[in-house]
Amino acid sequence: MKMTLRWFGESYDSVSLAQIRQIPGVQGVITTLYDMQAGEDWDAARIAAMKQTVEASGLEVSGIESVNIHDAIKAGLPERDQYIENYISTLEKLGQQGIQLVCYNFMPVFDWTRSDLAKVRSDGSTVLFYDQTEIDKINPETMFSQIDSKSNGFMLPGWEPERMAKIRELFAIYQHVDAEKLFENLVYFLKAIMPVCEKYEIRMAIHPDDPAWSVFGLPRIITSKESLLRMIHAVDHPCNGVTLCTGSLGSNPENDIPDTIRSLKGRIHFAHVRNLKYHRPGCFEEAAHLSRDGSMDMYAIMKALYDIGFDGPIRPDHGRMIWGEKAMPGYGLYDRALGAAYLNGLWEAIEKGEAGK
């Protein structure tokens, strides 16, 4: 595996490449052109400049998170083919720059959802928190303004104001899209992009839905081992793979993460590894990475990744906000650096333990 950190670009991130470079064992960043709207055809010169900036710091671009998918593609609207053309063109330009991993999600309207971005823990740190009973009390517009007001002034991925300005319109286009239709639309999209992925060996890595169930009545289709297997078998190509996000899949405690990892051998192209603490069904917080701080066995997760020969990028995903840091919720430097160090430690212990057998 290759340890990486997500980085939103110089204009958007409170964390610098120089800081990331100093985290032991971090080799690259997972980045994006953060101002690109879903459906836009990315500019080749900007991709090249982004790559140059990252490489000048001694890091590599280990992948893109995300190239977002336009809602016309997800909802299967007549104009989807034009947006798929743009997506293919963007992949072509990424491939020409040697960028071979793209993370994306197929959630309608919203990206990830949380009811609180700064829940205070007993140690004084703050974390992202989800409580379904809180979500049930509000409508999507209210949730957007709550999230926006707690973003510490940062634009949050998936919660761009441009997207949220059209929220009613977006809900309307999904009126007749059920889970089956959404899945068909995903397959249609994947079949269309596979030739360009094959040409440049670009690994597409779908991110699971977060949380792993329907929110605000919108269909969600990437929520479990079964749904991930269905997706990779529907378009059975090595470029069609998965971002194994422990926090998203793990929002449903019935998902057995190590078992899911083992069943996806060869098709996990990217991993997000973090811990959650469950409070009750439908309610969890994002704990520190350490196994005993949350409800997940992080050793068992890393061991499963090791056992399937996972050699792709991994990132500590989110972190708590600690030591007074002011950053985008979930994306501060300090706790993600601790997370990276811990995951690297687990990996070294597993490697040496296996070598000594």
Ligand SMILES: [Mn+2]
């Ligand atoms: Mn994730």
